Amino acid sequence: MKFTKLVNSIRNTHSELYLAAAKAVNQSLTVRNWLIGLYIVEFEQQGEDKAKYGEKLLSHLALSIKIKGLSETNLKLCRQFYIAYPNILAAIKTMFENKGYLISQTVSDQLQNTNFENDTYQKSLHHQFNSDHIKPEELLTKLSYSHFLELISISDLSKREFFEIETIKNTWSVRELRRQINTLYFERSGISKKPDQLSKIINEKAERINPEDIIKSPFTFEFLDISPKDVVYENDLEKALLDHLETFLLKMGHGFCFESKQKRILIGGEYFFIDLVFYHRILKCHVLVELKVDEAKHEHIGQLKTYVNYYKKEIMQKDDNPHVGILLVTNQNKALVEYAIADSDQQLFVSKYLLELPSEKELIAEIQRENNVLREQEEIYKKVAKDNYKR
Template sequence: MFLVIHIYKLRSFYLAFSKWQTVSAKLSWSHYSTLIRIENENARLWYMQEASQQNWSVRALERQIGTLYYERLLSSKEKQPVEHEAQQNTQVLAESAKDYLRDPYILDFLNLQDKSYQENDLEQGIINNLQQFLLELGKGFAFVERQKRIRFDDEDFYINLVFYNFKLKCFLLLDLKIGKLKHQDIGQMDTYIRLYDDLHTSSDDNPTIGLVLCSEKSEAVVKYSVLSDQKQLFAAKYLAHLPSEEELRIELQKERERVQAQLLSQQVKGQDNE
């Protein structure tokens, strides 16, 4: 019986990919052996295309599936319902800066075993594992600079990490925080974005985006700060250790509920203004 089911799945798998011949030719049998285990057809198609476009190794593909990359990307999108959107447009999930970012980020490859690590340890770990971090960060990102100095009113500021996204055509400023997200973290990143736009972007660059990556998010800060309606400023949680699949699904459900609550609040505000 198992063999019959497996053959049926294999046949359905190849029929589904018959229209993707150019893409599928770039993948090995080991890639397909991994992809066939994914029950969700939309997720399977998406992983297949990403593996081809991003030249993922089999090991990279397995990690992205294991850390629910597809689900994390969808849970971070402010469109409802995200499942229907995925069905309607599997190829292009990303349209804006918010759609390229996700929450949470899984940084298990940094091997931060000691819970007393500092922000500079986190930053150094990312530099030491830059290839893996770029894979986790998302599509189209390239590393630009570490500890970028910007000067304002005779005072120097240092941005932890700077990246550039070639699809969004904009810079990403990344600020690393240990502990709970604070209002001053948001204000600081807002200043960084404004300064960077004035000092370092060119006319063909889109507005700079900023991401505060913290070990614990504050829903109050998210709700009652510029994060609630800002298109350039974002905050996300990182997990230093790989959680179980169930724990990760719980995290994603919390994020999805937050996004849905935010959307509902925006709809109510829009109705009140009419």
Template sequence: MSKNLSEGFELLFQKAGALVESTRNAVGSVANMLIVYTNYQIGKYIVEEEQNGADRAAYGAKIIDSLSEYLTNNYGRGFSRSNVASMRQFYLVYKERDSQIVQSGIGQLPDLQNSGIVQSPIGQLTIKGNWPFLVSWTHYQILMRIENDDERTFYEQEAYRSAWSVKMLKRQYNSSLYERIALSRDKEDVMRLANEGNVPYEPKDILHTPYVLEFSGLEDKAAYHESDLENAILSKMQDFMLEMGKGFLFEKRQRRFVFNEKNYYLDLVLYNRYLQCYVLIDFKIDELTHQDLGQMQMYVNYYDRYEKTENERPTIGILMCKESDQELVELTLPENSNIYAQEYKLYLPDKKLLQEKLREWVEEEENK
């Protein structure tokens, strides 16, 4: 084919190629959508059938047993009694989303044209925003067991927007990410967490109480150096970036500063693309001092004066320490300094304790 003729078909090639690529990428998403929908709809059928029974508890158990046996005999694996019971639970937890599914009739697939999958002008397949289920069935098997509605929605949004694996979802839930973030927010921001996930708008939105660094593999003891913690984190940088939150990019470790012929070394320099600013991090295993705070202020001032562009927001400094001292921070630094002393833990926190703290905090906010 001549070059001129090939150029004449350029738009055709572009549209056909884009469709093939997007279709291949969409196959997994479509399969997940259909599996989730099928399990949701089976759960709905079970609940509707239960409502026709005289003794609902006994009748419901009989339905699940019988349906599991029928589906297994006719369609093979995947329909054990526990899985079928999970489908029923799935519907009960998410039934308020039923109106978002455009039905095509009993026992038929949903109208994906109107409910979930659309074709863009250049032929790409995309998921419409009003499709009610964002993640895979395996994710929902974890999510549906979270009792608090706001917490459940938060983890669903985070799993979807941050492309968490099932393993990462379990880790973040077990590390009490929702409680740790919520305890660092005001009431309005906590409501936003449930609806949007943890999207940072202000510097305080990247702060957790505390940060959990159990993935570093270090024991929770005093007999290690700051370099040990730094090296452990650098070897698990992907895990650390996920713990920090959305939009973080790694720029440099051990950033050297020279003042009055003395060398200073900042542990980590990150950048957050949502906040559009540098985030400087220093690890402290000893008691936090005013010298530590003053040194971080020096680093932040340097980046604000010599590294930050006019379009970027002020630099954030975070001192990660075993025990923070907020009174010392407030006494040492000026207001709005953009410097924070945040605690870290080398073990997963007590989830029940954090949940109780959050309940107490909510009650205090509501009584104001």
């Protein structure tokens, strides 16, 4: 066997089985969430003690099951997923029967005895099964759960099916699907004199689905009970700087209380991660820190302001003061600090908040100091490696 053939054999085997593993994990995640949605709807419609929980059902459920990734918000998404795609039932049954999935008799009986009477199910079932273009089996095997979360926001069944077909046919990534929904591709295609040409232009630049996108999805990490930090920390320099900043701010002695690292928040159906979150006990507000090992860009400031406004709307308590955002941008040439506040009165911010927060000069100096230390360590490692190689 030639060496080149050996290399290709190993690469091809890895790629095929990696893809198979990604698909298997995704299908299991999708089926689990669909079944959870089914159980919730069945309880809401037929549960003997449903009145006991009422509108607080999902919050009570999240606290009771204590399963990572199944928060009240995610349980709500499971329910929406089932309501939007009840026709997947046939595909799930087939998958269990043909592929030998090991499920308990309770789950099997639940699937066999489920009675669908709601209008949403009947309309969706009629629409999907009368389509010549797509079947439930294709939906389940070719779309990730993250794809489904984008699609369930579309109430128009014809429009949703259009994006299902386009996503499957062109293997769109989740980001590409979201982009095409937001740029009104469906509407533009409807009024275009040459829809095929429009489709060709769009798909020449479309972002394709990548197995790593599935594996590194926050949903997958939670489903497998794996820490999601590897999804975010892809840059060793960034991780080292964040670890140092956390320690530095806590040692400032001005009331910083550490709350979270890589804090995940949900905005408009999309997950975002805030690098560091503190609560300042003197200022009585959250302090959100974003670090970018990159040049300063307008979208960085916009992103930070979005996080601050999210905290103002969703997290802020009555006795809290407006939350603060600190953007740290660093590269080899310069460091930059920008502040954002959930209040339009910047003068108040300058006069009051900076008395307790580290100054721009202090933050820049600390970033540069740590940057220099890390680069010196990097040079030492390189020299040691070079010396070992010579030996």
